[in-house]
Amino acid sequence: MHILITGAAGMIGRKLTERLGIDRALNGQPVEKLTLIDIVAPARLAGFSDREKTRAADLADPGVAEKAVSERPEVIFHLAGVVSGEAELDFEKGYRTNLDGMRALLEAIRKTGDGYKPRVIFTPSIAVFGAPFPHAIPDDFHLTPLTSYGAQKAMCELLLADHHRRGMLDGVGIRLPTICVRPGKPNKAASGFFSGIIREPLAGQEAVLPVADTVRHTHASPRAAVGFLVHAASLTREQLGSRINLAMPGVSCTVAEQIEALRRVAGDKVAARIKPAPDELIKRIVAGWPQRIEAKRAAALGFAAEKSFDEIIKTHIADELGGKVAA
């Protein structure tokens, strides 16, 4: 099987590549060839095979998408995109990367013709939803994005579903919840603190909490996100029906519950490294975010996230910290 991953140098892209390198299979078939694309050259998978290609290229540039599908990968994970904050700051770049990049990829697939019909796994986001929200967001909640990123992801969902309906590809869109704990350095995303208040204390550093600890949000680990992608690749048209874009499950909890979980897993001393530092802007942004995602269809289709925030923390310690917490 030949697998193409776009956005392969991103956090999820790297973790998916590593998982495929370990599994060496997808849907019970051996992975024989990997093509990894991103705007910066993705890292090669150590010891995979010489049938791995990496390329630094922008899908929205002429010819790039055509070249990417020219060797007819059977499975395409389309993860490339600019994040919410950047899409809001740079209107043209957001539409170019998130919408035009997707369209170029789907056009290249369609124009290949000759029976080529790959499986395309796309990652929209719960940002396709916008406040006001019900208590929990049901699977059939309407598309009301309040960011350009959310609008672009919602447009891509519609584009993918139309290509799927017309039989040009087998598509599935998985709307990711906030990924927590994100490894690496703190970033300036408004959602960054959800990871920061766990990651920094576990690494022996202080972390700031810009919102009240009553704030509720839904989280899934990077490992769970990769699990969603791999599982999505196994679903058939019959299982998916006509509504191929699915909200993914996650752990819904308050910040106070996140902190209590950290205390249970790593002790009082670690949890004490979180310092309140109220930020009115972040408070206001976060107030418009979803709190609970029902994700009933995803659960029925076998998608599984962690069961508790304790489990999310333990996953981070195992996957990123070699099992060790800074005392």
Added chain:
Amino acid sequence: MHILITGAAGMIGRKLTERLGIDRALNGQPVEKLTLIDIVAPARLAGFSDREKTRAADLADPGVAEKAVSERPEVIFHLAGVVSGEAELDFEKGYRTNLDGMRALLEAIRKTGDGYKPRVIFTPSIAVFGAPFPHAIPDDFHLTPLTSYGAQKAMCELLLADHHRRGMLDGVGIRLPTICVRPGKPNKAASGFFSGIIREPLAGQEAVLPVADTVRHTHASPRAAVGFLVHAASLTREQLGSRINLAMPGVSCTVAEQIEALRRVAGDKVAARIKPAPDELIKRIVAGWPQRIEAKRAAALGFAAEKSFDEIIKTHIADELGGKVAA
């Protein structure tokens, strides 16, 4: 006030142009200048003024949208598009006209800059919704189009809402129900019979009914559709809130109720010109269509359709037949 109408040669475009020619005003301001664009040259409005321009051009062609907004029309009615059947048959043309045309227009507006912020009235359709449906479709029903046309319209709604949210224009999208009675010759649209079974008998001709008379659907007259457009142009950002795409009201009735209305308005002899001619394909297509649209927000915002199908028939007789029915 300078008004630009795209798709001005279409049925609704022509009727909107005529209405503006009669009113000579919009939102209480005199209409001083009209620019009419379509892929075929729109008819000039008799006796309007020399400040009327008509142009045959495709908005998706380079430079056309820029030229269309170069004289900074304050109000833009964007009606241009290919219809459902054509968008399904010709995938590329549908995306080019319905999506790229809209995007080119919005890009041209954004790039004009210098404080230019027109009011843009767009006409999506209830085709943004797809079965299965609840008993009546609420305002917050999710976007699940089952045609390329519906997908394109839904993508344009999202694009318009994002430009509106970012303050690049004042947008409003009005999702039109089936327009009935459409004047002119029968066409091959699956929905054509809804108009045909009224229009043909009133003109002294037989009409075929391809579905059971228990089929229920929602209709509004061409005059009501023009009324929606004019009213939409008057709404403020404050009135619309963040959800600027609105389902329009209409008369929900069964085919049997349509026929009874025809009998009441025009007599038994006219109603007897409808002949059952079951068509399995049309039956199947129509079975996936919405039956009732709640349109609560539209009603609260002052949009009004006819109150009964009798009224829709009388509007057709007044507007298209000079008040006369063929005995």
